[in-house]
Each structure stands twice: as C-alpha cells, then as structure tokens.
Amino acid sequence: MKKTGAQILCESLIREGVEVIFGILGGAVLPIYDTFPQYPQLRHILVRHEQGAAHAADGYARATGKAGVCIATSGPGAANLVTGIANAYMDSSPLIAITGQVARPFIGKDAFQEADITGITLPITKHNYLVTDAAELAKTVKEAFYIAQTGRPSPVLIDIPRDVQQEEAEFVYPDKVDLPGYKFISQGHPAQIRRAAKAINEASQPVIIAGRGIVISQAYDELKELVEKAQIPLVSTLLGIASFPGNHILNLGMLGMHGTAYANMAVQDADLVIAIGMRFDDRATANTKGFAPHARIIHIDIDPAEIDKNVPADIPIVGDVKTVLKALNQEIESRDHLDWLSQLEQWRYEHPLPDPELVSGERGDELLPQYVIRQIYEATQGDAIIVTGVGQNQMWAAQHFIYTKPNSFISAGGLGTMGFELPAAMGAKVGCPEEMVWCIAGDGGFQMTIQELGTIRQENTAVKIAIINNGYLGMVRQWQELFYGRRYVDTKLWNPDFVKIAEAYDIPGIRVKHREEVVPAVDKAMDYPGPFLLDFLVEPEENVFPMVPPGESLAKTLEVPKGLASLNG
Amino acid sequence: MNSNTKHTLxxxxxxxxxVLNRVASLFRRRGFNIQSLAVGSSEQPGLSRMTIVVADDSTVVEQVRKQLDKLxxxxxxxxxxxxxxxxxxxALIKVKATASTRSEIIQIVDVFRxxxxxxxLDSLTVEVTGDEDKVESLIKLLRGFGIKEISRTGRIALTRGA
Incomplete structure (x- = not known):
C-alpha cells in the first residue's frame, strides 16, 4: 500500500518501538507533523529550543536504554541540535535525530533555511543519511535504529527533504538490515579472556576501573561477581559511577581529576588495572605519562578503536562487557587480597573526601553545596535518578550522592555540556515516570536551557530541580582562583530570582539560604506531585576537592588545602 | 617498525x-595526515577500492585503520x-623541450620505459608508471630541462598472488 514519506517515517518509528519524540516543528518538517494526528501512539513533546530536544532524547535514551528520538526543522532547527548530538556522541548514547531538509530541487542552492546538516554532523554521528527517495525511507529508519542501538551506541541522523516527506512510495518495513560495512564483536576472544584471567589470578594489587560500558551492557551482576569473587577493589569513571553500589565496601569511588584521593592512590599503586567499558578519558587518567605506572592493563571494550587509543593495553579484549565478564568470571579464582585491601582501607581513613557535615560544623552556618547534595541523598536514600550538566555541581553530585541503584546517574560527561541537565532530566522522567528524577544544576548551566521550564510545565513532568547557586561560573572561577592568580575575569553572574522565574512558569519553588532549611525544602519538593524548583544559595567560593591539577598525573592529587580553605572561609 | 614509515592502507x-568526504573528514578531525589517496571502481559492483598512504608510526596508523573500519x-x-x-x-610530466634537448629527453624517457x-613545439608530456622511486627519479632527471607541470595519481596497490 502506498504511503507518503511522512507516513512511512511514522509507521517505521512505531515499528521500532518509539513512544516519545522530542522536537519543534518548522517549514521543512510540516508534512511530518501533519501526519502525527494519524498516529496517536507517538507522543510528541514540544520543546522550547532544539538543543533541549536533543538533550531530552539523550536523557530518555540513557534512562531507558532505548533509542531517544528528536526532530527539528531544516537549517537553524537542525543546527540547534548539534550540541545535543555531540554530547550524546561523546557519551555513547543512542540518539535518533530526524531533521527536515529543503526540497530536493533546492538542495545546494542556499535556499531559505538550508544547512548541510549531514556534512555538519559527520564527525559527531556514528552514521547519517540524506534520504533522497521516499522508497528508501523505511530501510533507512531500520538501519538507523540498528546502528544507533547496537555495538557501541551512538547518535544517527536522518535528514529528510520536505518533498520526500510528501512523495508516495510503497511501504514495506524490512525484517533485517544489510550493512556489509557494519560489524561489532560481542564475544571476547577466548585466548585473551584466558590471558586476562591468568593475570587477575596472579595479581596481588588489582583494581577495576568501571566505566559506562557496564551500564550500557547492563553487566551489573557480572561486575559484582567479579569484584566479590576475587575481592578486587573498584574505582569508577564519572559515567561509570552508577555501575556498582556506592556503599559497597570494595567501591573506592570515582577516580580522576576530582576523584577520591584513595581511588587515585589505588590506581597509582596497582599492579593490575582491569578497565571495563571505559575509554581512558583524560579527566579520568590525568596525565597518561604517569598513569598507573606499576600496572599491567587489561582493557575490555566493545569498540576496537578504543584499544591503545589513549593508554596502551597489555591484554585487550574486544567485546560486549556483559558477555566478556560472564566468560571471564568462570576462569577467575577466589582471592582475598587482604594486604592490599587493608592498605586501601588505611588510605580511605587517612585521606577521606571532605565530609559535608564536618565542613559545615567547622565553618558555622554557611550553606555548603556538598551538604545540599548529601541531604538529597538522605531524603531519597539513593532511590532517584540524578541528572547533572557540567562543572562544580556535577562533581559534588558525583562525590557526595551515594549511587546504590544501577544507572541512577546521568551526566554530560565527555562533552561537558552546560545546559544538559534540565532537558535531560525531563527526558529521563518522561522515560521513567515512576522514578524520582532530580536535576542538579549550576546557576550558569541552568540558564543555558532555562526555557525548558515551559516544556516541563506544559507536560507536567515532575522533575525536581536543585540549583546549586553560587553566583559564579563556578568551576571556571575555581580554575581562575587556583591557576590564574585569583583573577575572576567574567565568571561572576548577575542572576534573576529563580523562584520567581519558576513561578512565572507556574512551577512552585523555594529559595534556600540556610543549612537548617535544606531538609524541609527537599522534603517539600519530593512530596509535591509535579515539578518543583529549589534554589540553594550556597557558599560562593567553595571549591571542588580533591583535585589533580591540569597536566599532572594522578599521583599529584591535591586534597583540601588548609590554606585555601581559610582563604575561602 | 620504524616510526613514520609510509603505510599503505x-x-x-x-x-x-x-563516502570520500567521510574518509577525508575522519583524517582531518583526528589529525591524521594523508600523503596520497587514490580511489576508483573495484572488481565488485557497488564497491570502490581506496588506496591511502599515511606516514606515521605504527600505533597511529593502526588507530587510523580502526577508525576507518568504524565507518x-x-x-x-x-x-x-x-x-x-x-x-x-x-604521473604526467610536462617538460620544456627545444629542438636541441628533445632527443635527449626522449632517450631518458626510453630508459625509464x-x-x-x-x-x-616547446614541450613534451611524459607518462610514467611505476613505484614512487621510479617516478621521483624520472622527475629529478627531467627537472634540468625545466618542468612546466606535474600531475600524479598517488599510489594504488594490491597484494600479490592468491
């Protein structure tokens, strides 16, 4: 039966199990939007800016594990998706971006609202398509979802000229894809797995670095089995933080630039690093020259191009993390590593994270951001999805919330995108309506996508928003303080009253200035049935510690410097 | 493997x-340097064969290969x-030639087959096929007569036998 390109697109999306689409319409996607009423099972959420659509679809994808779909018109609409696509690309999130394009006869003529979006997104998509024939559309959608969701997940963009949306073609949805140039390896090579098992069984000071690959592959149980059977301590990357219970005795927390001192010490002293589903990002490794100097490295990842890219691996295993760990666990012997673990416990005791309670006590009544995060943890008991953008707020959320639930942390990791938090939290809540979703925002990042409050209100998406408001672009200010002679050039922000802004959007909010107001405010936000905003006016010059100064190795982890603390206090 | 050996992919x-744009874009974005790139139809319909010469150390070239494979x-x-x-x-080489130099050029060209x-009237255009050393040597010899233009395809390669 013949259908229009727009109908073929909708039918194909439904066959891929799509329930929600985030987007904004415009001239070049009008035929698609015009068919939406024929497909009520596709819920369209009208965002306020296309960047919000991409982040929301990304947040949805990360929370549900299914591809998130966003749609935008040609030219500016498509270009506005770019940051969101790049963000999803860096964090291996399966995003399907659909863009309208000017009609075929106008392509290449610099027509109104024309942009070469397939050219623009070439380096930030796993693949992209310009569909020039309605008869190709169903096959293209099938391929796009397959590519986006298999192997290492990533964004795929489909650009559809307006006249292709209107053109009629026979609709047949293909059963399978034919992609001779696309392959991924799930099973790890048995010989490599045997080598890895031998190295693990022989190691006396092993450490696991857990990355987002564990979350993507849902290898939580397999990871736990490995950790417990061989008594191997674990550190995680930022995006691997919710791959293993934060309250487990063998979890040393996050490594890297703002990792715990004892996690970094464990890596630096290890004789074997087992890197699982991670890519040795520079924020995790610090200077690779001094990284884990005594360790052999086992690197497990589904993307062969990650092997030896940043840190050379002694024993690489290419494959799906869950499948590889299952096989690996069968060859692992029980160990206790008593000496190593007691050494680590001693370091944990001697070099703790700054304690939010203790720090507050020392400094009197100041409202400290770490304390706010910890109270959100206490109130939720970890039963929440935490969504952050980038910066100090992100690091405090990583350090002081205890992630006991798998996949409970969603953050703009690789690209470090301010403004990700609000739309991504919205997307996560739409995908997981039963979950409590907290958006942890800085006052700077919040204002980059603040308009999505309109979408949140329109859809009544019950996101709880905590603004860690220090009146600065805080992480940049911290760098200016530490590395640019405390010259605060253009980091101070004049901010509006965020509670009044929320009220203007008909979203209730509370401004919190004092420590004792935190708990009641968090409780109130959680009890409220809809979206709620909390504006925490925190100590303006609080810094994130520990910190590895840029260019240094993990061995140079600075803990809270006493001098700096007094400087700030 | 020595560092910065010429690698043929x-x-x-x-x-x-x-597709050419995807390949070229990958090289640009990852900072890999292409020495030459040649592309044309292969023996299989719908498929082209690309020969890419990269001068870098083996680790970098292996990274290039893996990134290309991801496309x-x-x-x-x-x-x-x-x-x-x-x-x-x-290579096509347009070399200046006068009545007095023409025969000498033709002799050189013959030696190189x-x-x-x-x-x-005032130039000869020479077509030479061979490995890069041969092409380079001929260009070097012709330079003395005055080269007006050169156009080279870059390397194409196949494995021997099988």
Missing part, C-alpha cells in the same frame, strides 16, 4: 555519495605495508 568502500560505508580496510604487494602510481603522450 587499502579500503573497500561502498560507492555512495559522500559504516567502509566494508573492509587493511594495512598491507608488510605484505607482498604490487604498488604503482602514474615511459611514454611521450603529447608533443608540442
């Missing part, structure tokens, strides 16, 4: 619009540097 790619339109890619291969390039493909 051969890629079988889908013959679709934009959906790249069906297969191999580094054939250490394999037994036949590699050739073709190259061909004269165009004769004009």
């Amino acid at each position: 051969v890629a079988l790619v889908e013959d679709k619009p934009g 959906i339109n790249v069906v297969k890619v191999s580094d054939i540097t250490d394999e037994d291969t036949v590699a050739r390039e073709l 190259a061909n004269i493909v165009d004769v004009a």
Whole structure:
C-alpha cells in the first residue's frame, strides 16, 4: 500500500518501538507533523529550543536504554541540535535525530533555511543519511535504529527533504538490515579472556576501573561477581559511577581529576588495572605519562578503536562487557587480597573526601553545596535518578550522592555540556515516570536551557530541580582562583530570582539560604506531585576537592588545602 | 617498525555519495595526515577500492585503520605495508623541450620505459608508471630541462598472488 514519506517515517518509528519524540516543528518538517494526528501512539513533546530536544532524547535514551528520538526543522532547527548530538556522541548514547531538509530541487542552492546538516554532523554521528527517495525511507529508519542501538551506541541522523516527506512510495518495513560495512564483536576472544584471567589470578594489587560500558551492557551482576569473587577493589569513571553500589565496601569511588584521593592512590599503586567499558578519558587518567605506572592493563571494550587509543593495553579484549565478564568470571579464582585491601582501607581513613557535615560544623552556618547534595541523598536514600550538566555541581553530585541503584546517574560527561541537565532530566522522567528524577544544576548551566521550564510545565513532568547557586561560573572561577592568580575575569553572574522565574512558569519553588532549611525544602519538593524548583544559595567560593591539577598525573592529587580553605572561609 | 614509515592502507568502500568526504573528514578531525589517496571502481559492483598512504608510526596508523573500519560505508580496510604487494602510481610530466634537448629527453624517457603522450613545439608530456622511486627519479632527471607541470595519481596497490 502506498504511503507518503511522512507516513512511512511514522509507521517505521512505531515499528521500532518509539513512544516519545522530542522536537519543534518548522517549514521543512510540516508534512511530518501533519501526519502525527494519524498516529496517536507517538507522543510528541514540544520543546522550547532544539538543543533541549536533543538533550531530552539523550536523557530518555540513557534512562531507558532505548533509542531517544528528536526532530527539528531544516537549517537553524537542525543546527540547534548539534550540541545535543555531540554530547550524546561523546557519551555513547543512542540518539535518533530526524531533521527536515529543503526540497530536493533546492538542495545546494542556499535556499531559505538550508544547512548541510549531514556534512555538519559527520564527525559527531556514528552514521547519517540524506534520504533522497521516499522508497528508501523505511530501510533507512531500520538501519538507523540498528546502528544507533547496537555495538557501541551512538547518535544517527536522518535528514529528510520536505518533498520526500510528501512523495508516495510503497511501504514495506524490512525484517533485517544489510550493512556489509557494519560489524561489532560481542564475544571476547577466548585466548585473551584466558590471558586476562591468568593475570587477575596472579595479581596481588588489582583494581577495576568501571566505566559506562557496564551500564550500557547492563553487566551489573557480572561486575559484582567479579569484584566479590576475587575481592578486587573498584574505582569508577564519572559515567561509570552508577555501575556498582556506592556503599559497597570494595567501591573506592570515582577516580580522576576530582576523584577520591584513595581511588587515585589505588590506581597509582596497582599492579593490575582491569578497565571495563571505559575509554581512558583524560579527566579520568590525568596525565597518561604517569598513569598507573606499576600496572599491567587489561582493557575490555566493545569498540576496537578504543584499544591503545589513549593508554596502551597489555591484554585487550574486544567485546560486549556483559558477555566478556560472564566468560571471564568462570576462569577467575577466589582471592582475598587482604594486604592490599587493608592498605586501601588505611588510605580511605587517612585521606577521606571532605565530609559535608564536618565542613559545615567547622565553618558555622554557611550553606555548603556538598551538604545540599548529601541531604538529597538522605531524603531519597539513593532511590532517584540524578541528572547533572557540567562543572562544580556535577562533581559534588558525583562525590557526595551515594549511587546504590544501577544507572541512577546521568551526566554530560565527555562533552561537558552546560545546559544538559534540565532537558535531560525531563527526558529521563518522561522515560521513567515512576522514578524520582532530580536535576542538579549550576546557576550558569541552568540558564543555558532555562526555557525548558515551559516544556516541563506544559507536560507536567515532575522533575525536581536543585540549583546549586553560587553566583559564579563556578568551576571556571575555581580554575581562575587556583591557576590564574585569583583573577575572576567574567565568571561572576548577575542572576534573576529563580523562584520567581519558576513561578512565572507556574512551577512552585523555594529559595534556600540556610543549612537548617535544606531538609524541609527537599522534603517539600519530593512530596509535591509535579515539578518543583529549589534554589540553594550556597557558599560562593567553595571549591571542588580533591583535585589533580591540569597536566599532572594522578599521583599529584591535591586534597583540601588548609590554606585555601581559610582563604575561602 | 620504524616510526613514520609510509603505510599503505587499502579500503573497500561502498560507492555512495559522500563516502570520500567521510574518509577525508575522519583524517582531518583526528589529525591524521594523508600523503596520497587514490580511489576508483573495484572488481565488485557497488564497491570502490581506496588506496591511502599515511606516514606515521605504527600505533597511529593502526588507530587510523580502526577508525576507518568504524565507518559504516567502509566494508573492509587493511594495512598491507608488510605484505607482498604490487604498488604503482602514474604521473604526467610536462617538460620544456627545444629542438636541441628533445632527443635527449626522449632517450631518458626510453630508459625509464615511459611514454611521450603529447608533443608540442616547446614541450613534451611524459607518462610514467611505476613505484614512487621510479617516478621521483624520472622527475629529478627531467627537472634540468625545466618542468612546466606535474600531475600524479598517488599510489594504488594490491597484494600479490592468491
């Protein structure tokens, strides 16, 4: 039966199990939007800016594990998706971006609202398509979802000229894809797995670095089995933080630039690093020259191009993390590593994270951001999805919330995108309506996508928003303080009253200035049935510690410097 | 492997619009330097064969190969540097020629088993095929007569036998 390109697109999306689409319409996607009423099972959420659509679809994808779909018109609409696509690309999130394009006869003529979006997104998509024939559309959608969701997940963009949306073609949805140039390896090579098992069984000071690959592959149980059977301590990357219970005795927390001192010490002293589903990002490794100097490295990842890219691996295993760990666990012997673990416990005791309670006590009544995060943890008991953008707020959320639930942390990791938090939290809540979703925002990042409050209100998406408001672009200010002679050039922000802004959007909010107001405010936000905003006016010059100064190795982890603390206090 | 050896990568790619751009864009974005790139139809319909020469150390070239392999339109890619291969390039060289130098040029061209493909009053155009050393040597010898233009294809290569 013949259908229009727009109908073929909708039918194909439904066959891929799509329930929600985030987007904004415009001239070049009008035929698609015009068919939406024929497909009520596709819920369209009208965002306020296309960047919000991409982040929301990304947040949805990360929370549900299914591809998130966003749609935008040609030219500016498509270009506005770019940051969101790049963000999803860096964090291996399966995003399907659909863009309208000017009609075929106008392509290449610099027509109104024309942009070469397939050219623009070439380096930030796993693949992209310009569909020039309605008869190709169903096959293209099938391929796009397959590519986006298999192997290492990533964004795929489909650009559809307006006249292709209107053109009629026979609709047949293909059963399978034919992609001779696309392959991924799930099973790890048995010989490599045997080598890895031998190295693990022989190691006396092993450490696991857990990355987002564990979350993507849902290898939580397999990871736990490995950790417990061989008594191997674990550190995680930022995006691997919710791959293993934060309250487990063998979890040393996050490594890297703002990792715990004892996690970094464990890596630096290890004789074997087992890197699982991670890519040795520079924020995790610090200077690779001094990284884990005594360790052999086992690197497990589904993307062969990650092997030896940043840190050379002694024993690489290419494959799906869950499948590889299952096989690996069968060859692992029980160990206790008593000496190593007691050494680590001693370091944990001697070099703790700054304690939010203790720090507050020392400094009197100041409202400290770490304390706010910890109270959100206490109130939720970890039963929440935490969504952050980038910066100090992100690091405090990583350090002081205890992630006991798998996949409970969603953050703009690789690209470090301010403004990700609000739309991504919205997307996560739409995908997981039963979950409590907290958006942890800085006052700077919040204002980059603040308009999505309109979408949140329109859809009544019950996101709880905590603004860690220090009146600065805080992480940049911290760098200016530490590395640019405390010259605060253009980091101070004049901010509006965020509670009044929320009220203007008909979203209730509370401004919190004092420590004792935190708990009641968090409780109130959680009890409220809809979206709620909390504006925490925190100590303006609080810094994130520990910190590895840029260019240094993990061995140079600075803990809270006493001098700096007094400087700030 | 010495660092910065010339590596020859051969890629079988889908013959679709934009594929060359995808490959070139990858090199640019990852900071890999292409020395030459030649592309044309292969023996299989719908597939082209690309020969890419990269001068870098083996680790970098292996990263190039793996990144190329990730492109959906790249069906297969191999580094054939250490394999037994036949590699050739073709060059067209337009060299100044006068009545007094013409015969000397023709002699040189004969020694190289190259061909004269165009004769004009004041120039000769020479076509030479061979490995890069041969092409370079001929260019070096002709330089003395005054070279007006050179156009080279870059290396194309196949593994021997099988």
